[in-house]
Amino acid sequence: MGRIKIKDLLNATEFGQEVTVKGWVKTFRNNQFIAINDGSTINNIQAVVDFTTTDEALLKRITTGAAVSVTGELVESLGKGQRVEIKVRELEILGDSDPEKFPLQPKKHSLEFLREIAHLRFRTSTFNAVFKVRHALAFAVHKFFNDRGFVYMHTPIVTGSDAEGAGEMFRVTTLDLDNIPRNEDGSINFKEDFFGKSTNLTVSGQLEGELAAMAFGEIYTFGPTFRAENSNTTRHLAEFWMIEPEMAFYDLNDNMNLAEDLLKYLIRYALDNCSDELEFLKARLLEEEKQKPQNERSDLDLIAKLNFCLENSFERLTYTEAINILKNSKPNQKKQFKYLIENWGADLQSEHERYLVEKHFKKPVILTDYPAEIKAFYMRQNEVDAEGRKTVRAMDILFPGIGEIVGGSQREERLELLEQRMREMHIPVEEMSWFLDTRRFGSAPHAGFGLGFERLVLFVTGMTNIRDVIPFPRTPKNAEF
Ligand code: 4AD
Ligand code: MG
Numbered sequence: 001m002g003r004i005k006i007k008d009l010l011n012a013t014e015f016g017q018e019v020t021v022k023g024w025v026k027t028f029r030n031n032q033f034i035a036i037n038d039g040s041t042i043n044n045i046q047a048v049v050d051f052t053t054t055d056e057a058l059l060k061r062i063t064t065g066a067a068v069s070v071t072g073e074l075v076e077s078l079g080k081g082q083r084v085e086i087k088v089r090e091l092e093i094l095g096d097s098d099p100e101k102f103p104l105q106p107k108k109h110s111l112e113f114l115r116e117i118a119h120l121r122f123r124t125s126t127f128n129a130v131f132k133v134r135h136a137l138a139f140a141v142h143k144f145f146n147d148r149g150f151v152y153m154h155t156p157i158v159t160g161s162d163a164e165g166a167g168e169m170f171r172v173t174t175l176d177l178d179n180i181p182r183n184e185d186g187s188i189n190f191k192e193d194f195f196g197k198s199t200n201l202t203v204s205g206q207l208e209g210e211l212a213a214m215a216f217g218e219i220y221t222f223g224p225t226f227r228a229e230n231s232n233t234t235r236h237l238a239e240f241w242m243i244e245p246e247m248a249f250y251d252l253n254d255n256m257n258l259a260e261d262l263l264k265y266l267i268r269y270a271l272d273n274c275s276d277e278l279e280f281l282k283a284r285l286l287e288e289e290k291q292k293p294q295n296e297r298s299d300l301d302l303i304a305k306l307n308f309c310l311e312n313s314f315e316r317l318t319y320t321e322a323i324n325i326l327k328n329s330k331p332n333q334k335k336q337f338k339y340l341i342e343n344w345g346a347d348l349q350s351e352h353e354r355y356l357v358e359k360h361f362k363k364p365v366i367l368t369d370y371p372a373e374i375k376a377f378y379m380r381q382n383e384v385d386a387e388g389r390k391t392v393r394a395m396d397i398l399f400p401g402i403g404e405i406v407g408g409s410q411r412e413e414r415l416e417l418l419e420q421r422m423r424e425m426h427i428p429v430e431e432m433s434w435f436l437d438t439r440r441f442g443s444a445p446h447a448g449f450g451l452g453f454e455r456l457v458l459f460v461t462g463m464t465n466i467r468d469v470i471p472f473p474r475t476p477k478n479a480e481f
Contacts, residue, residue, distance in 0.1 A: 003069075007040035012074060012084060019086060020071040021045060022094065024123060027106040028062045033079075034088075036068065042128050042276050046077065046085040058091065064106050065097030065123070111468055118472055119481055126284060129277035130469055133270055134457045138222070140269035141243055141453075144262055145220045150245060153212045153219045155205030160197050161435075163207045165377050165427050168229045169200035170238075201226035204450060205244050206378075207435050210411065213246035213446055214438045220245040222453075230476050234465045235350070235403060237454060239474040246448035252380075252393045252410040255447035256366055259397055259406050260314050262451065263364075267306050270460050278303055278460075285462040298401075302462040305400070314364040314397065320344065320389075322367050325360055326352050344389065347374045350403040357398045370394040377425045379409040381417055395449070402459050408449020415439040 003020050012019075023038030023045075031051045035044040047070045051059060062068065069092040077085040103117050104124065114121040121127045142152065158172050174194040175181065181189040190198045205221035212219045221244045228238065245258065270278065282302035289297045300308055326332055326341040331351075339349045348367075357365050369382060372390040379392035397406035412418040418439055422429050429436070457469040467473040472481045 005040040006036065006038045006043070006045045009045055009074065009086075010041065010043055010082075010084060015074055015076050015084070017074050018071065018089070019074050020069060021047070021086065022067070022069045025062055025064055025066045025068055025097070027064060031059060034062055034068070034070070036070065037123075037128075039122075039128065042125055042132070042280050046079070046082050047072065047088050047091075048085055049088045049091060054088075054091070058093070061093045061096055062091075063097050063099040063102070065099075065102040065104060066093055067095035067097075068092065069094055111465065115467055115473075122471075125280060127468075129274075129280045129284075130457070130461050130463060131471065132277050133274050133281075133461050134469060136270055136273050137266055137457060137460060138453070140266050140273075141220075141222055141262075143269075144265050145245065148218070150218045150220045151212070151216045153205075153209060153216075153221050155202065155208040155221050155223065157202055157224065158195075158199050159202045159208075160195070160199050161207060161432065162200070163202065163204040165425055166203070166229075168227045169203060170226050170228050172199045172201060203227055204242065206246065206448060206450065207432075209244050209246040209448065210378075210435070210438055210446065213248050213448070214442065214444065217249070218245070218247045232476055234467075235455065235458075237466055237470060237473055237475060240466075240470070241453035243451040243453060244448060246446065248444050248446045250410070250447040251445060252368060252395060252447060255408055255410060255449060256314075256316065256368075256395055259395075259408065259449050259451070260366070263397070263406070263456070264310050266456060267309055267460060271303070271306055271310075278306075281461050281463075288464075305462075306460065309364060309399075312363045314366050315361045316366045316368065318369040319348075319367050319371065319391070319394075320369065322348070322352075322356060322365075326355065329355060329360070331355060345371050345373060353396075353398045353403040354400075357400050357403075362400075364400070365398045366395055367398065368393070368395045370396070372421075375409070377421050377427050378411055378418070380412045381421065393447075399455075399459055401464075402455050404452075405455045405459065406449050406451050408447065410445065410447040413439060413443045413445050415443065 003022050006021055006023060009019060009021060021036060021038060023036040026035040026037050026044050028034050032048055034047045036047055037044045070086055070088055071090040072086045072088040074084055075087050077083060104120055114124065162169055181192040183189045202225055204225055205223060209219055209221050224239055225242045226239050285302050323341060323344055331337050332341050337351055369391040372381060372392045375392050375394045379394050382391045382393060384390055393410035395408050396404050399405040415436065419429055454466050454469050458466055461469060463469050
């Protein structure tokens, strides 16, 4: 008789059959009831041992964290909380877990503590649920794009370019840091480095994605990206995963429609395929919010919040309209914002984004047409307006509790205007000649965006710290495991 996964057993209706499960002990109560989990589901199966006939020494080895194999009859459970259980005939300890040393005890641990033992936190129900949802969402990303004929493009991780032009890159080098080769003028001689030039980890696959979009029409990337920004917040990682679709012949409206469809599809997919996990996470969040004062608790529970997102269209407005709302808002008038909105051109901080989403519109918001000054070089330039303001065809999607979840734009497809903008922003035009070739040969209107995968997982799971939705977070001063 082979091993059966607990997920399948919990749905079984054929009582009396002999079954074998293998998993890890979550709890062992009354010298009788073992709760076993094998990761196939967030739920445990109960195995009941007869302590009168089981060797004392074996019973002692049934401890939280131990790996066990259990064989016995599947019976209807008389106890509360489960429908089926296993009447143990044979029990084998596959791997002991010293209860004095195993850090996970059958009690509630803080998320901070679990972060320090990230190598073991997969074994908790919370992280079982979070990473199952993460998996489902990753799968759904591929399904969404594949069903629409998009080509999955693997863009390089090591690159010489800074796609965002923000200079937040991790250098990649094999040079001997104790003996750096120098040019005559004292600068580093990268000709001696592995690639014969200065290289870094990618901050975005977009530029290479654009090259592919100008041949395949519609592509997407889904890979790790790296940012050496010193932001120690609950929304930033130094290593995060990004989904970047890029589409020829799309304008900004097409781009926004695709992004909204994608987000709704992914949320719907999680609701349809992760109901056990989301029910668990909903209860976890309610419990967590009990610690907060009434006015800081959410109006909607996790699942209601996800459904709300599906049922409402995202509010679309320009940056200029948003600035007017923010200028006249209560927290701005009463000087409650940390960064007061005084002038057009101000970069929006997360407090402003959250005001718009959570207080003003009370739903997801798409802001468009940002000042050129605060956006990347590749965004399509609008006509200068009557007041002399320069804006670009950018769009950011802002989500409740998250802030910016998507950033994108229509691209500048006009060679002269793009080159001019690059020079203004000190982007090395000559080195980027390969990128500009798309504008030299068969240039076409196109657009794309980047969805921060962890920010999406944060939203769907209701977790509050981005370090808790990626298995091994990398943040300033932290690269454990
Ligand atoms: O707005 P960003 O910087 O845009 C780009 O990288 C473009 N190249 C995307 C494109 O048009 N193809 O980043 C896109 C998204 C953000 O909206 C956010 O969700 C996420 O990536 N993001 C981060 N997530 C976690 N940690 C960080 N440090 C992040 N920086 C950006
Ligand atoms: Mg952005």
